[in-house]
Amino acid sequence: MLGGVWFVEKHTHSLLFYYKVKKIIYSGKTKYQKVDILDIEPFGKTLFLDDKIQSAQIDEYIYHEALVHVAMFSHPNPKKVLIMGGGEGATLREVLKHSSVKEAVMVDIDEELVNLCKEYMPEWNNGAFEDSRSRIYYTDARRFVEETNNVYDVIISDLTEPIESGPSVKLFTKEFYSVLYNKLSNDGIFVAQAGSADPLYPNFVASLYKTLKTIFPIVKVYWTFMFSFQLPWSFIIAGKTIDPENVKLTSIFERINQINRENFKFYYPNMHFAMFSIPNYLKSALEEKGIVIKDDVPFIWRA
């Protein structure tokens, strides 16, 4: 059973994951990244970018619900939402579950990738791109935020980690976040996927924490576990006035029931709060590790 085709993911230089491949659905390169869409035995259909797992059929909903709904249910009435990245369309799919949303804007630099996801991974967007409330722009998210005259209730950062000369290096800096802050409404909320929450390499989430603290009055980190990443995963959320950890449990119950609880496979009201109980090693890392990321002091991800 060992014989045959495997995909090797170099998690770090000393930890490798091998996935048995059932089928190569697509394998190629866009202008920005190497793309592999594979059917792998343990996780089903799975997207790899630059040989790193991005999302897998078995549990992409955990990642996307955790990323989207903490912010969406913390905001009392999110009407305008901006997504940076999110090429698979699943973040958009989750945003659109909220009937309060009038406009959901998604900005992804990699049009080819979005088209590959549409063609080969339609389960991810599940029709989201056709929703009349959706607007898709293929451009650099930083430029988009700098140039927009709109103000958003919720901004979601669903970006790949900033690898050397990758497209997302300038999307995590203090300078960018201070512009972004001004494109949020007065009770606006910003949330970002913040990478692995493991004890070995917490520098990325710690740096995001340090950086956002220079801009936002309220910054919190929450976590969950991503089976297909083989890692605990962190998210960082920042509010101008709202503290997502102090939202009323009863109001979340009310709103989720209005929408229909069945639409949510991972997120539920008590989970909203449980995710903020992060392990002590991560609390310490937020205080003791990381840097304030700046345009001229970027954070570069290295394994």
Place this chain on the structure above:
Amino acid sequence: MLGGVWFVEKHTHSLLFYYKVKKIIYSGKTKYQKVDILDIEPFGKTLFLDDKIQSAQIDEYIYHEALVHVAMFSHPNPKKVLIMGGGEGATLREVLKHSSVKEAVMVDIDEELVNLCKEYMPEWNNGAFEDSRSRIYYTDARRFVEETNNVYDVIISDLTEPIESGPSVKLFTKEFYSVLYNKLSNDGIFVAQAGSADPLYPNFVASLYKTLKTIFPIVKVYWTFMFSFQLPWSFIIAGKTIDPENVKLTSIFERINQINRENFKFYYPNMHFAMFSIPNYLKSALEEKGIVIKDDVPFIWRA
């Protein structure tokens, strides 16, 4: 950097983990199992039994604190504690942190393994074997429980998964649990490590849940994430009268401060409750999957 010595763990037939090895500290076999104690780059000193990771220096405290303290802080005054398995001595170490404990009994069938752990992994027991409250017996835990005349406040099952013809097959059955129930005090609590909490193979925890429900009035599952297992991990806890999810937060605060909060690296009062917010897929599995395990219908772990 790829070249060199690696340890391969066959997580399942379609998912392999490769760890870079710095040093083989010990490699051999006891009467019961293959034992490898390695210094591996990602996790430091690590114990493998039958080629499966058991505990690693980087985060063994998460597993052991999660296993021990939910039960110990749920019980109002645990004096007598029984540990089944737990060869590394770290479960014992955690139990002994509670000053209420007068007697901590550990029963492990594999004396050679315990001695190897004492010699090569002293950080795990941290002196626990020398504590005057400790009693160690090298015998089959089932026989011990059946024959003992003692009654325990807390019983902790820190056993390896039941593999074919392995020593723990008869330690998860309804028959055994009904004997064990009678060796618990009136407000006694039983807790067990219950294996992976991933969405692919939840059958073990689901079967434990079904089995314990036939014996105990209160059975709850909680989870956390084990970085070195690359998995979310489940624990199952059962009470005769106490519901560990409904203990008072303030009373945990009080007791943990009496002991000294600094002694706990992972467990803290809010985490106690957060761990009970398990994902929906696991809730469903508890209802829909698994079997009632019996002496003549054993559960055998297969990857």
Place this chain on the structure above:
Amino acid sequence: MLGGVWFVEKHTHSLLFYYKVKKIIYSGKTKYQKVDILDIEPFGKTLFLDDKIQSAQIDEYIYHEALVHVAMFSHPNPKKVLIMGGGEGATLREVLKHSSVKEAVMVDIDEELVNLCKEYMPEWNNGAFEDSRSRIYYTDARRFVEETNNVYDVIISDLTEPIESGPSVKLFTKEFYSVLYNKLSNDGIFVAQAGSADPLYPNFVASLYKTLKTIFPIVKVYWTFMFSFQLPWSFIIAGKTIDPENVKLTSIFERINQINRENFKFYYPNMHFAMFSIPNYLKSALEEKGIVIKDDVPFIWRA
């Protein structure tokens, strides 16, 4: 560069080969075997049957020329040739280079495989299937040999190793070879690919040697090296009257020049003889190892 898709070949339980995959050209199953046709980085287009490498673009010509031409140049005038197996069509291609050949019969049980090779690996047969001298039968080679009324000058066994319940188990037995002997002309030659010539597992070639010695007066083993197999490879050749090691060098020169030396990429007259200089460990193995293979004492390949 480590990240990405690899094919794993379990050479033995303690020796694995990993090939970087550029493209999966075909992956599926026939009635008889698992078939993977891959473009792998080190070797180009490559055929795997049941996860074992069969032939690779970079050096299939070495295998096929070594298999075919020693026999063909040893026989003074081979007109009728029978190939058992040889699904890729490359053995047929080599046979047809000899202008003396009037009829080249190929018998392969796996029609689906032959069609896959025709479609995806046309470089291997290079038009051989369309040659007017070719006859292809999709049937069991043993039955074909037993039932044919024809007599052949050269018979070539290009079969996969006899794995448990595989189709070739009955094609290496004393009983079969004694039938085959009678379907050879008086100066007929039989040649077979005889598996790895490594020092660890020489049992297959040794058993073929022992078995053929019970039938043929002249039996010789020769070898070469297959880069894409990562192994030295053995062939066994048997004559009724001709000793292939004692053919005249000058007559081979003459004939190869008549055909056109350029047509041969690996075989050349001095190589004909050099290949018979096998290493001493292999000479010893031929004497000391192996069994006489019989219908009721089959040889089964195990790694």
Place this chain on the structure above:
Amino acid sequence: MLGGVWFVEKHTHSLLFYYKVKKIIYSGKTKYQKVDILDIEPFGKTLFLDDKIQSAQIDEYIYHEALVHVAMFSHPNPKKVLIMGGGEGATLREVLKHSSVKEAVMVDIDEELVNLCKEYMPEWNNGAFEDSRSRIYYTDARRFVEETNNVYDVIISDLTEPIESGPSVKLFTKEFYSVLYNKLSNDGIFVAQAGSADPLYPNFVASLYKTLKTIFPIVKVYWTFMFSFQLPWSFIIAGKTIDPENVKLTSIFERINQINRENFKFYYPNMHFAMFSIPNYLKSALEEKGIVIKDDVPFIWRA
């Protein structure tokens, strides 16, 4: 059986070998290189330098006999022999089998490695270091050759491939070989291990060929197969007046019988000549590939 400790050899960026490890005998670093002496399942005790296999118990004799005896039996009466490299002591062992030898000088830069080999791999030298004819110098072979006033009948280059900033970069250049030429007696012979003879990367042997042709009138390449390297392996031999391919077969028979044929496990008179029948792709590579290696145009091995 897959689980456990493996050694990974990165043969090239697209071809990896995995060996099951039974025991790590020694693992460390000398001043010059990483050293691993392992007991691996397929090959027994095995030496790896910088994560590349060097010699394995199962077939080191093939490499060492092929390297040494072609030169030694080609020279009519080799009395003084110089070995460059050869830290394991097995090349020395083979040289000393010739009773004509009065003095065998071995020059290896890595004294620590030689001592590790003596301690952990005594089977390799088999007492050679204690032979009264042996002289061992721990210094740079180039300096030794430049400074020596002696003249040798046979010089043997048993050096690792020239990797970036490794110790052997200056030991394959035209400048060095022209000095070395003058330290050979009038009928002197130089032989070198010349790396893999595979069809993908024949540049090293081709460059050695081009380089030696500028110095020696007679330069020939021969090959054999190294099972534990999983490769065909090349050797290059150069004579001032003697052509090792045109030595008399009968004289080799005579001399080997004088010594005692039983002492030779791989080499035998016919094999001497068979090894010169190299494949055509290698012949072509010798003509078409490679460079003349010079001090300021070094050959650097890259995988």
